[in-house]
Amino acid sequence: MRLYSGPVSMFSAKAEIAAIEKNIDVAVEFVPFNLATLYAPKHPDVERINPKQEVPVLIDGAVEIYDSTQIFEYLEDLAPQPALWPETLEARALARRLEMESDEFFFPDVIRFMPGRGSKLNNNEIEDAKARLRAYYAATNNILSDRHYLAGSFSYADIAFYAAEFFARFIGVGPKNDLPHLQSWRTRMSQRASVKLVMGKMTDYLGSFGIKAEL
Ligand SMILES: N[C@@H](CCC(=O)N[C@@H](CS)C(=O)NCC(=O)O)C(=O)O
The missing domain is CATH 1.20.1050.10 (Glutathione S-transferase Yfyf (Class Pi); Chain A, domain 2)
Structure with a gap:
């Protein structure tokens, strides 16, 4: 599993924290970023997968998704335990x-x-x-x-x-x-x-x- 992230991307941090909580091995790759020019140039995989051209983007085999909340849902389906949505x-x-x-x-x-x-x-x-x-x-x-x-x-x-x-x-x-x-x-x-x-x-x-x- 590969997670495209950014060094100050709080949305990507959400996805990485969740993967760690679920004990899922994920290779985190920082896309080009600096504090002056921000997210430029766009990483080719981010450009290809996310029409919004934002991180986080997650690739897991044939699964290619983006958006931190969508990634939460995928991680929950992939590894139901420990559950990160409450029970009731x-x-x-x-x-x-x-x-x-x-x-x-x-x-x-x-x-x-x-x-x-x-x-x-x-x-x-x-x-x-x-x-x-x-x-x-x-x-x-x-x-x-x-x-x-x-x-x-x-x-x-x-x-x-x-x-x-x-x-x-x-x-x-x-x-x-x-x-x-x-x-x-x-x-x-x-x-x-x-x-x-x-x-x-x-x-x-x-x-x-x-x-x-x-x-
Ligand atoms: N709703 C998206 C928001 C993602 C987002 O805003 N990502 C920022 C970094 S935290 C980004 O990649 N921005 C690209 C840009 O500013 O060019 C999510 O939850 O993942």
């Missing part, structure tokens, strides 16, 4: 909802603050995005007030939000230190071997450019 219908629905919201609602606001992008926002847009992020952190802290993981058992929802929140923190729009359940959850997550390995690589990469990131 309700908890599974919640995990899927939170996984989607992290990718499609939370992260797009985070990425607005990437250096080079923020300058395109006017003051109102910046304040609105910051308010949405604060609300998201508070809501997540509430969810975690009676459980160790977002949908009860450790799931893809946790992997997705950890990767996105890591990104938010290193670009300076992470949560304040007044959300204890969120903080405990992060500590719990950062102690997982999969997270240490994958996010540790990203931390080292960023550190080599003087950018401080922390698990």
Whole structure:
């Protein structure tokens, strides 16, 4: 199995963490990337397989897929144990909802603050995005007030939000230190071997450019 990834691709990190959690051997290959020109030139396999020309892209024999959430589903079908969607219908629905919201609602606001992008926002847009992020952190802290993981058992929802929140923190729009359940959850997550390995690589990469990131 080959996973095309990028050294600061949080979507690819999601896929790699999930594969490790499932004890699936995966060869991770970084596509051309640098902090100035980003993802250029495109890797030929990424160009061929993903019409959006984004990583992650996964090849497993005849299977060629892209998109971190699609990859989650494939890994779950391939290696059902340990299960990374919760057991009950309700908890599974919640995990899927939170996984989607992290990718499609939370992260797009985070990425607005990437250096080079923020300058395109006017003051109102910046304040609105910051308010949405604060609300998201508070809501997540509430969810975690009676459980160790977002949908009860450790799931893809946790992997997705950890990767996105890591990104938010290193670009300076992470949560304040007044959300204890969120903080405990992060500590719990950062102690997982999969997270240490994958996010540790990203931390080292960023550190080599003087950018401080922390698990
Ligand atoms: N919805 C996609 C998003 C993937 C995505 O945005 N990938 C970024 C890197 S994290 C990318 O490859 N961008 C290519 C580009 O900016 O040219 C997923 O979940 O995999």
